[in-house]
Amino acid sequence: MRILRLPLLAWILIAIVLGLLSGPVMPVWLGNAFLTYNSLFSGLLGFSVPLIIVGLVTPAIAELGRGAGRWLGITAGIAYASTILAGLLAYLVSRWIFTPVMSGAGLASLEEGGSGLAPYFSLTASPTGSPTEIVLPPALDVMTALVLAFVVGIGLTRIRRSVLLQAAVEFRGVIEMLIRSVIVPALPLYIFGIFMDLSKSGEAYDVIGRFLIVVIVSFALTLVVLLIQYTVAGAIARVNPLRALWNMRDAYVTALGTSSSAATIPVTLESVKRNRVTHAVAGFVVPLCATIHLSGSMVKITCFSMAILLVTDGPVSFASYAPFILMLGIMMIAAPGVPGGAIAAAAGLLTSMLGFGEVEVGLMFALYIALDSFGTATNVTGDGAIALVINRLTRGRIGEDVEETEDREHVAP
Template identity: 30%
Template structure:
């Protein structure tokens, strides 16, 4: 019999894992160095590493298993829906970037920031590196799904379509039987290592004010996204948002849109009939890789703060406009993994804004402090964009594709 009730729910398990990890990490932070402490830490970092490897392995399979079959079900409408998805993801990202730029010019001149990131404890190396490389990168899986799905539609390839449908069922079993149970383990060990290092007690207060401002910006942007989506689609976006708690918490714990994908799919599926199932299967995995509005908003605000801190002035308005427009493009191609946005856009930070090695290192450090909240904004915003896709499909007479539909 399936277990029911709050104590067996995913949100409870995620919160419990987070609390246990924090308490254990803080306790170990106060311990003197010893063979016992080193042994415990070796186990923690190793478990975290293996869990992360497994989730990274599953992500490309999830992308292929959901996006490709969704494209074949939409038939001749697939190309149009893909174009709409890319457009709204880009508009959301640059909109968040420009909003953050305006807030930066308005708020940052009134703040005094004195960073100090020294004194962190070091984690031991992983003692057992069980490498589980994915069969392909996430971006390769994304392009594979799109090209194979579209080609199957154009060629009316019924055999390939049925094969993709079967593959989706297999991926669903992997997600529910393996990946979901592993997530609390990854979250618990992640927060345990952060607490032991001292990031939570030493690093976070340094930029606490900035992080709070950015988080407020995240919530305002999500409010705007869901408001626009509700008006456009004629459906209540709160019916989606109320189910996104587990996905938000998972994103906070994993700092990865890709690692949160399985939970986000579960949350979005609970929003039926507000969201169409076929567009959930298509939109949520796609937006997990191309829609990074929270990370973009954070990076834009932080580069302005670092520029003022290290170089004594903000970037010019012209540089910030160019940075925002290009950052939206880089965000579409950035991997949905911890720090993926800032890593993908390092060329912009150094080339457009002129940051040196010190500025780049500081940018990477402070971005990592809030990466979890930016990721949570990304993931939660995907529900709003999927609602826009639902509204677009309804307005243009694109019928819902059911599981097992043949070309």
């Protein structure tokens, strides 16, 4: 029973190793069975992505506009700006470092069926004429789901005691349960199939060799992002940035172990208070930013997706990639706080805006989860920088503003 309680990262690593070892000796009939599973999972994920967007983004926007006054909007704006700037930095570094080392066919030959394996039947969003396909179109396309989430979410900010908001919050619970109980547990076998297919086609070790540098650069970038965040916060709050960053060490280490921003909140609160942030500001900023500030996750997704685009000769110009960063920042605000939740929420943008297919999405899941704890540690440590800024701007009196706003909202018009 203990082996069943292994963390998700351990299962992903086991799946990758077994896939690499079994690919060359995998019988065709069994390999086809694993690819059938991958096709079913991919089809289910494609069907779920619009629901994930509506279920997560709608209540996230609605709740940001309620109950905490102007400082909630300012804090959310700072968190979004921090996340976007982290993505832009990751994009520029990726273009500079990855371009000379990631060029080549890599995944392109696999998309042409280099392994000789094929699913017995497939689950697709649109018919292609194959007699072995099952058509499961999503209820909405990705962009329609995004626009719907924005319209409904913004509208709900203007309606008090809305039944629709309660329904949106409950629907978010259903979506988080789908991610936590279905999508995430199904990932290891899905990733096993991806690497088994890569190994059988002879591309696996070339792809892994190329992506080792991506892992190293992504980790280094998370540290650079923290240094930049605390340099800016230190200048605004007039504190020593290195000392402030060192005071957050307990939160960083705890997040490495938990891989959860929410589970690290108690430690993050104590670490933030070491930087002389008031109890009111810390109690407001830390829980909020634990769900909306994901600069570390943004760095990882940007670096990994850029590397895959370069390997597959996809478009990597700033004009084509910048809209993805802007939309990804919104998805990071709405992402659920479960292991793999951020990449599951971003899957729709990867397919609709970057044109990723099954193999590319599978690699994104594997790479993201491999560095999940470091991204989470960057997220929670960066929350301390935002707390320093808000503490300076509010002079530590944010609690009074929140209480006044809540009192006004309870007064009948």
